[in-house]
Amino acid sequence: MKAALSDREGFAAFLLRMRSLGLTDQRLMSAFEATPRMAFVNGNLGNVAYGEGMLPIECGEFMEGLDLQAQLIRALDLEPTHRVLEIGTGSGFTTAVMARLAGRVLSLERYRTLVELAQQRLQALKIENAFVKHADGRQGLAHDGPFDRIIVWSAFESMPRQYVDLLSSNGVMVAPIGPLEGQQVVARLAKIGSRFEREDMMPVRFLPLLEGVAAAL
Incomplete structure (x- = not known):
């Protein structure tokens, strides 16, 4: 009962922070509320699961803070018909x-352990329109595209043409772009005809998108 209470209180605090940022999209907030964050973090981190800071996960990786995740997903403007590509499960x-907001989500992850754990969690929540694949996130996926929305949880040094080209007409991509060892900016790239409109959202520090899949984990 204590864990459930902590879950409710944590979500309530998250809602207040989002309102202070002007982010009040009811459909988005309902998707977060329906996805128990405690099920995705290590048990000893439950008391900070709904915080703003990054959380360590398996394979030496990190999960971004909840506030940043919410802002980036909001920037996608997801609709029930959208096909989504996520780089970094x-x-x-x-x-x-995102699976609660879109029609189909394909997520790529270089660590097999993370793929297997994510698949187990999605299955436990009975989410059937999300698919996690063990794959090299730097390689194009033309055979799986086009995608209406693309989101990347690692940084690119310059505009990632291999993904931008996978966007459908009026598609949107959200990704950090900038120096790989310094501060980047989250860019929202909207495809309009044959050109792209770029909107810079916020400064961040993300790790670079690594090439290949992990050999051991």
């Missing part, structure tokens, strides 16, 4: 949230 939390 991590714990599978954002995969699950």
Whole structure:
């Protein structure tokens, strides 16, 4: 009962922070509420699961803070018909949230352990429109596209043309772009005809998107 109470209180605090940022999208907040964050974090981190800071997960990786995750997903403007490509599954939390908002989510992860854990969590929540694949996130996926929305949880040094080209007409991509060892900016790239409109959202520090799949984990 204590864990459930902590879950409710944590979500309530998250809602207040989102309102202070002007983010009050009811459909988005309902998707977060329906996705128990406690199920995606290590048990000893339950008391900070709904915080703003990054959380360590398996394979030496990290899950971004909840506030940043919410802002980036909001920038996608997801609709029930959208096909989404996610680069960097991590714990599978954002995969699950987006699956409640979109028609289909394909998530790529380089660590097999993270893939297996995310699949187990999605299955436990009975989410059937999200698919996690063990794959190299730097490689194009033309055979799986086009996608209406793309989101990347690692940084690119310059505009990632290999993914931008996978967007459908009027598609949107959200990704950190900038120096790989310094501060980047989250860019929202909207495809309009044959050109792209870029909107810079916020400064961040993300790890670079690594090439290949992990050999051991």
